[in-house]
Amino acid sequence: MAQLTMVQALNLALAELMRDDPDVLVLGEDVGVDGGVFRVTDGLYQEFGDQRVIDTPLAEAAIVGAAIGLCVRGFRPVCEMQFDGFSFPAFHHIEGHVRRLRNRTRGRFTCPMVVRMPYGGGIRAIEHHSEAPEATYAHLAGLKVVIPSGPRNARALLRTAVLDPDPVIFFEPKASYRAFREEVPDDPETLPIGKGVVARAGRDATIISYGATLRAALEAAEELYDEYHIDAEVLDLLSVAPLDAELIHESVRKTGRVVVAHEAPRHCGVGAEIVARIVEESLLFLEAPVARVTGFDTIIPFFVNEKAYLPDAARIVRATVETLAF
Amino acid sequence: MRVWADPPQKKGNRVPRENIPLPCRVESLSVLSADGVLDKDLEPKLPEADLKRLYRTMLASRMLDQRCLMLQRQGRLGTYGPCRGQEATPLGVAYCLREEDWFVPTYRELPAYLWRGWPMEKHLYWWGGSELGSATPDGINDLPLCVPIGTQCQHAMGIAWGCKLRGDNTICACFVGDGGTSQGDFHEAMNFATVYHVPLVMVIQNNHWAISLPRHKQSASQTLAQKALAYGIDGIQVDGNDILAVIAATSEAVEKARTGGGPTVIEAITYRLMMHTTADDPKKYRTAEEVAEWEKRDPLPRFAGYLRQKGILDDDTEAAFKDEINAEIEHAVEIYENTQHDPFDMFRYMYAEMTPELQRQMAELKRHLETPLPAPSPREQAGDVV
Numbered sequence: 001m002a003q004l005t006m007v008q009a010l011n012l013a014l015a016e017l018m019r020d021d022p023d024v025l026v027l028g029e030d031v032g033v034d035g036g037v038f039r040v041t042d043g044l045y046q047e048f049g050d051q052r053v054i055d056t057p058l059a060e061a062a063i064v065g066a067a068i069g070l071c072v073r074g075f076r077p078v079c080e081m082q083f084d085g086f087s088f089p090a091f092h093h094i095e096g097h098v099r100r101l102r103n104r105t106r107g108r109f110t111c112p113m114v115v116r117m118p119y120g121g122g123i124r125a126i127e128h129h130s131e132a133p134e135a136t137y138a139h140l141a142g143l144k145v146v147i148p149s150g151p152r153n154a155r156a157l158l159r160t161a162v163l164d165p166d167p168v169i170f171f172e173p174k175a176s177y178r179a180f181r182e183e184v185p186d187d188p189e190t191l192p193i194g195k196g197v198v199a200r201a202g203r204d205a206t207i208i209s210y211g212a213t214l215r216a217a218l219e220a221a222e223e224l225y226d227e228y229h230i231d232a233e234v235l236d237l238l239s240v241a242p243l244d245a246e247l248i249h250e251s252v253r254k255t256g257r258v259v260v261a262h263e264a265p266r267h268c269g270v271g272a273e274i275v276a277r278i279v280e281e282s283l284l285f286l287e288a289p290v291a292r293v294t295g296f297d298t299i300i301p302f303f304v305n306e307k308a309y310l311p312d313a314a315r316i317v318r319a320t321v322e323t324l325a326f
Numbered sequence: 327m328r329v330w331a332d333p334p335q336k337k338g339n340r341v342p343r344e345n346i347p348l349p350c351r352v353e354s355l356s357v358l359s360a361d362g363v364l365d366k367d368l369e370p371k372l373p374e375a376d377l378k379r380l381y382r383t384m385l386a387s388r389m390l391d392q393r394c395l396m397l398q399r400q401g402r403l404g405t406y407g408p409c410r411g412q413e414a415t416p417l418g419v420a421y422c423l424r425e426e427d428w429f430v431p432t433y434r435e436l437p438a439y440l441w442r443g444w445p446m447e448k449h450l451y452w453w454g455g456s457e458l459g460s461a462t463p464d465g466i467n468d469l470p471l472c473v474p475i476g477t478q479c480q481h482a483m484g485i486a487w488g489c490k491l492r493g494d495n496t497i498c499a500c501f502v503g504d505g506g507t508s509q510g511d512f513h514e515a516m517n518f519a520t521v522y523h524v525p526l527v528m529v530i531q532n533n534h535w536a537i538s539l540p541r542h543k544q545s546a547s548q549t550l551a552q553k554a555l556a557y558g559i560d561g562i563q564v565d566g567n568d569i570l571a572v573i574a575a576t577s578e579a580v581e582k583a584r585t586g587g588g589p590t591v592i593e594a595i596t597y598r599l600m601m602h603t604t605a606d607d608p609k610k611y612r613t614a615e616e617v618a619e620w621e622k623r624d625p626l627p628r629f630a631g632y633l634r635q636k637g638i639l640d641d642d643t644e645a646a647f648k649d650e651i652n653a654e655i656e657h658a659v660e661i662y663e664n665t666q667h668d669p670f671d672m673f674r675y676m677y678a679e680m681t682p683e684l685q686r687q688m689a690e691l692k693r694h695l696e697t698p699l700p701a702p703s704p705r706e707q708a709g710d711v712v
């Protein structure tokens with residue numbers, strides 16, 4: 001067991017995967033000699049060499065485009081997009097080819113690649129470095145979209161993602177990269193994609209969250225318990241595509257009150273899908289309207305104002321209290 | 327045939343500057359001219375059986391293409407993009423590849439698919455709206471047609487990179503159009519290809535028209551081949567309607583790629599004799615005279631003339647080929663039109679294992695298709711309730 005940050009845990013997962021399978025390649029901008037701008041790939045270049053840890057020219061479309069060809073030749077590329085906001089040049093390859101290759105070739109060719117990217121705000125970064133585009137990717141059938149919330153589940157989920165036979169978009173909450181450490185076991189672990197977990201059990205309300213917002217949700221749950229005598233259950237989705245609807249229904253049917261919290265904008269966000277699923281199958285269990293605590297439908301402000309945009313514990317507490325008072 | 331433009335005149339005074347000696351040149355290659363004159367020094371020495379098979383494949387492509395246009399007009403095929411007039415380039419390139427090599431097309435390379443063993447019905451399936459047409463047959467190392475213009479260059483570069491990493495002595499050939507050279511993907515792929523020195527042959531089919539946009543409005547470069555030079559890649563221009571020139575240039579490029587010499591760009595000058603697709607009316611943007619001029623350079627009669635001169639082809643052989651090909655096309659059309667398409671297939675190939683939500687949606691469609699909604703209540707009954 002070791003106390004690791006999320007960056008260290010992801011690094012460990014990549015090293016383990018590369019040791020296990022010579023077909024796992026890492027490619028991206030500054031991922032080699034430099035070890036990645038967040039150091040997630042630190043030391044891999046030294047251990048595995050420049051044929052497997054590849055510093056590419058600065059072209060995201062070519063990184064993912066090349067990875068498609070590498071998949072066709074039987075490799076398992078792990079692509080790094082340096083930041084969420086820079087993933088869009090590669091978007092037309094992800095939309096037009098990565099997610100379609102298995103279907104359009106009826107399984108003759110597949111794309112078992114992982115596209116990793118740091119995502120979200122909260123680290124006082126410059127413009128284009130704080131976006132949360134998970135819903136944009138979750139909308140694309142054929143992809144799986146995974147978002148860990150802590151070091152231990154990040155390491156386990158990255159392992160599952162790389163071993164998965166289909167393409168996985170892997171969002172790494174950059175605000176959680178070094179915010180805290182967790183015990184990570186010596187042996188590699190996996191967690192199933194498409195399954196969430198109960199991060200805190202409770203009876204009175206369900207707070208559904210993922211990524212960096214999960215910590216705010218847990219903090220809110222503590223405050224709700226201590227100050228308002230509300231015993232909130234907190235769900236950590238871990239995957240936003242596929243969505244663990246079963247977990248959501250189970251909790252909602254128990255508590256009857258729901259708050260969904262994520263930092264991405266509200267309109268057509270993952271929260272909208274969660275609410276739709278609840279309405280479709282658990283409507284009659286609801287005691288109050290579902291509340292959404294999200295980023296606003298604006299451009300995320302430059303960092304002097306990002307705190308007002310990002311959902312924090314206080315906003316989640318307010319929404320939960322008001323839901324209980326309905 | 328001169329197919330490049332003069333450079334623009336430089337104007338005004340310039341501050342004196344030093345020349346950087348770049349090892350750059352763009353060559354042009356033609357073996358069999360439009361009027362049938364053969365450059366014997368350049369003529370590739372091909373076995374007679376290969377020449378025959380090449381001609382038969384070119385003819386089969388032409389006839390299937392024609393049949394597809396008819397099927398489209400009869401409402402038996404979807405929108406169709408013909409490749410009439412462009413057969414020599416894809417066929418010549420495919421000829422230079424080994425079976426285990428990789429081929430990445432755009433969507434006007436029918437003769438290459440036929441050469442590499444795709445059954446004709448695959449072509450009908452794709453243009454007839456079925457994914458069966460993009461399901462590459464087992465044992466053939468080709469990607470299916472690629473519609474998003476230029477994107478395939480990146481995949482071909484990645485495949486070529488994979489060939490190098492695998493060290494299995496295979497290479498990859500990729501097609502892109504003149505329009506595709508304006509896309510970033512084309513340039514990024516060339517950049518990566520030369521940075522990683524991958525075994526890639528990038529073939530630009532310059533057919534002069536990207537739907538309605540003529541070549542001179544597509545790019546101000548004198549040639550498209552020269553775009554390779556900026557990336558440190560050799561670029562050559564060939565007469566793309568001259569299958570001998572295509573084979574001569576491609577076989578060199580393939581050999582170079584296979585022996586660790588890196589990528590090559592070949593600009594093949596050809597012409598789209600037909601519409602972009604059946605949804606397009608080229609009379610709106612180009613003249614009949616221009617098309618007539620290019621009809622004279624049609625690769626099929628040019629190749630036939632060469633083979634007849636060599637005594638490889640005669641009327642009987644040609645007639646026999648046509649009979650055989652017609653029978654093959656009929657057979658393919660029969661398979662195509664008698665194939666049952668299962669709508670539930672849309673769910674089956676999304677993931678290695680179907681997700682619970684897709685299972686739910688599949689059941690939803692099944693229920694809708696198989697369980698009729700109960701008949702609505704009669705009007706007076708509804709009135710009674712009110």
